[in-house]
Amino acid sequence: MAARVPDPGDPQRTGRSPGPGGEPGPYGEPDGAPGSAVPSEANDDSRVAAAPAPARVPDVAIRRLPVYLRALEELRAEDHEIVSSADLAARTGYSSEQIRKDLAYFGAFGTRGVGYRCDVLVDRLRHILGLDREVPIALVGAGHLGTALVRYNRTRHRDVRIVAVFDSDPGRIGQEIEGLVIQPAEAMEAVIREAGIKLAVIAVPAAAAQEVARRLVEAGVTAILNFAPVSLQVPPGVVVQNVDLTLELQSLAYYIRPEPATG
Amino acid sequence: MAARVPDPGDPQRTGRSPGPGGEPGPYGEPDGAPGSAVPSEANDDSRVAAAPAPARVPDVAIRRLPVYLRALEELRAEDHEIVSSADLAARTGYSSEQIRKDLAYFGAFGTRGVGYRCDVLVDRLRHILGLDREVPIALVGAGHLGTALVRYNRTRHRDVRIVAVFDSDPGRIGQEIEGLVIQPAEAMEAVIREAGIKLAVIAVPAAAAQEVARRLVEAGVTAILNFAPVSLQVPPGVVVQNVDLTLELQSLAYYIRPEPATG
């Protein structure tokens, strides 16, 4: 039980959406896509680019794929060889039709009357999301939050992995977090270019976030996860996903019941 | 520039939606609503309850209100007395029609030909969101992330404020974060009941999250912000908003450009 909330908090987004259509095309590999980008400068919350790509995969669908992937990995760990969309529905809370439709954007991975091979589907999803090669990530801002994020990420994941941490505070530079030495902010561009990093996490104070974003983009970053409470302005083609504790709490406040649910 | 992403990551949600319709009704005060709740047990991502409430305010709209509120407070700080929906659009990235429509769910707060009085709209939004009284929040899990969240929250906000922190690690209990003493997990129910806390943040390991959620709900919590990477099962009427670093990074990976945007 539990209905779902849309997930608002997040702000801008600018990006072309790679994915093919319902056709057995290029499987929406994070490349093969247009190179151009996005449309408006508005917060549409669900629109993406009208790029050269034939049919678009809705962003909402992309955002569900990692959920499916996690469920599949759990199922695989429990020695399931075959899973049905109904199994995945039970684990994820999404409807089975929704799941089949999302998967179908990228091709036909299942067997009618049977289901999906767990390991095959895991591989497919990892490929679609671009997780079949390690995705190196830079984190900017090694305060309490940034540090917590690095620890969390590095003790668990290898597919999306923070590999560089930057801060402008001399007192932090040189310190180590989970084996990573905090580097000076000035080194940001060079390191990011060198390592070919395209994805970055911003965990700096609000006032510094926009400038950090600008520098990241200039250095080649095209996707940003932003924890600073500001709407970042980024050029077309750059994707920003925001996570804002305050906004989350404030919108949840709306749903609080007055009475202790004595009904 | 910057289109927007839907924000998927988040998981369940179960809740009745208070808000009135387009009518000048009860202004969607976080009460006045049904007491009952939710429909399905599925992840719908945008549905809420078909409760006694007349017309529903879409969850997506609720999630935008805090964004408007923040923009308004900025504008007020800049001594703007009157703001138009176009001003807010410029600040937030949402379209002016969208903003007017969202506000209109709760009544007519503006003046035709003029705009909205900044301070009036701030007050209205705070009231609609239930932020006109302080919203006390409990946080469970005082690890790196939990600690970072407490620090962030307490050094900034008074409207949504963490007032109690719990952990099960004896080594942490008794320690202080921003003036709050970490309390033992066993005290959770009593403290939450005593303080009438309805909103909680979960920052414990995945394995412990479901049980924590169960206890929180039993103690009277009806809205949860969950940082643990699991889909919490909660009874109807309880709202869960998830924030999952890994899912965010994995879906962002999809949008990474192969080439350094040399286009």
Next chain:
DNA sequence: TGATGTGAACTTCTTCACAGCC
């Protein structure tokens, strides 16, 4: 028989366009 894959119906949300009022 049974579960996938998918067009069509439906629902929800957004944008348009303009009437209404200051």
Next chain:
DNA sequence: GGCTGTGAAGAAGTTCACATCA
């Protein structure tokens, strides 16, 4: 004239229902 408030149109996403095939 200008900006709000809102019905109507349109777009996007979800669910339904079933043909399809192992």
